[in-house]
Amino acid sequence: MCALAMPDALRRPQGGTAEALGPATGRLGVVMFVDYQRSEVGPYRELLFMPGPCRFPDGHRRWSIGRIYVSSEDSARNGNRNWGLDKRVASFRVERTRYGESVTVRYQDRDIAGLTLKRRGPALPVLGPWLPERWRRLGQVRDNQQFVFAPSVRGRLGVASLSDAWGNGKDFPQLQYGRGRGSLYLPDFHLDFPEADIRPLS
Template identity: 40%
Template sequence: MTDDSDSPAPWQLTGHGYVQALRCSREFGEQCLRACPEFEGRALGGMGALMYIDYASSNVGPYRELLLSPGTFEIGGRRAAAITHIWVSSPASVANGRRNWGLPKEQAVFESAYNADGSETVRVHRDTAPPLSLTFAARGPALPVTTAILPRRWRTLEQPWHGQLYRTAIQARGRARIAALREVSNPAGSGFPDFSEQTRIVTVAASAFELVFPVPTIRTLAST
């Protein structure tokens, strides 16, 4: 799959991964806006998330992803979530993620391995930068979950891209269990924001999930 291949929305994806919920400061949100300069001055802080996802299947084949949503932003008089950093292992995912949903995707190299205790360590780096390393461990029973029980605004992204605003309401279902982000190594120069000062709330391991990224609503950013 080449990086200029066109794979329009909607997408259906499957895989497994981890979600680390964060309580983020407004200052941290502002610091993360290099790829979303249109949101400067709009950071509100609050609930955010760090996610690592290993997609077993997607509309452009398998790939891996690391993303950060550093809290909420003021958009048209309301709070909305946005992703400011999203690294993926596939050039086709980069091109189509930007084109379809305004996601500021960048390509990176991913390595992962399961440790003797069952935890999983993920290493990610871009170009010649030092790698970011995360170790997750899951425990307890896996229970069925679905985003259908959540208010739509909790699962809706607002992404600025080239003067337009992409609003996408994500749908997902799968199985989840409690987890922990045991170790983090994020050296200076990795290119990924240092989230160590943000409050970790809860970590969840998701397995056998099905995710739908629908056709977004697109409007000019000036209209917000």
């Protein structure tokens, strides 16, 4: 999980959030690479980008996932239906070293994004959700509906660094023009993804 300061001229139009939302605010975007060893649809990998908090039609400001790629058809189908995501199926190439990993994502026969993550020191246990619910609350808009949910993570948490990050600007934001503002890694985690509150757009 990495926070990036990116130019608004790139972060907003390339962020991928729904047209019904206002432009992403703040100065930071977040990129995440997740390698699920187990899930209700089996193991899969995921790369996502959130361009920042957006104004929703109900007046609230929430983070929203704009770009998200997964290695599983089942994950894409269920994520899009149940949480209003725009998951797209891609292939992942992961090269692991003693201190981290390098990830390249390929979508529709072209490389669209890549990053290298390095661990910095040990990961320490975190008991219970490590962010208040209001900071974890996400929102999506899809098919004229609003989806709101607040995932929580338990496990071990450590400091990391991000290098060699890039995106092609069309399918994923141009991370190469961002500046890292902090990275974390969770080598052993449990993610609770609750049922979304789904309501029609007013």
